[in-house]
Amino acid sequence: MTKIIIVNRHLFRGGYYAITLFGVVFARRELTAKEINHERIHAAQQRELLYLPFFVWYLVEWLFHLAKFRRWTTAYYHVRFEREAYEHESDLHYLESRHHYNFLRS
Template identity: 40%
Template structure:
């Protein structure tokens, strides 16, 4: 299964340039040149597939809420989510999507 990449004319949720949900990836990239952003969102797509979509979003929310309860601000909480840590760590690696091992995000659960 491949995700459907859709380009938007505005940023998503007022500040994000990419968003992956179910089989869709929304990208705000007026130049349509930022392939690292698309790779980042495709990593999220693979994570969602592994967790049957719903469990990915449940865990995503739990990781975020746990970080907020630990006293972190929004940005630090968002960046601490293991799914985001994996995606940011590998978004510039053009081979990562082909070489990625299932459930690779688990290694990012420990800070």
């Protein structure tokens, strides 16, 4: 479970507000409950893939979608990890009933 959130307004540019790395959330501002849940979903995904494979898979999939759509943000929203997180971020109890590797269904 994500328990550490480091806030620094100088971390990101553009529309991005946070990133989860190895269970630690780095954010450029205080996060809403919905945004924290989104990042907690990523933390669960990272844990079940033993971290490094998650980042490799994420990058490869993002590059594939970038080549396909030729748009940075379109590629981002098509990554299966993001699809699962966005689809369930409003359900603050989602992680209690989430099945392992549920990102494969998104």
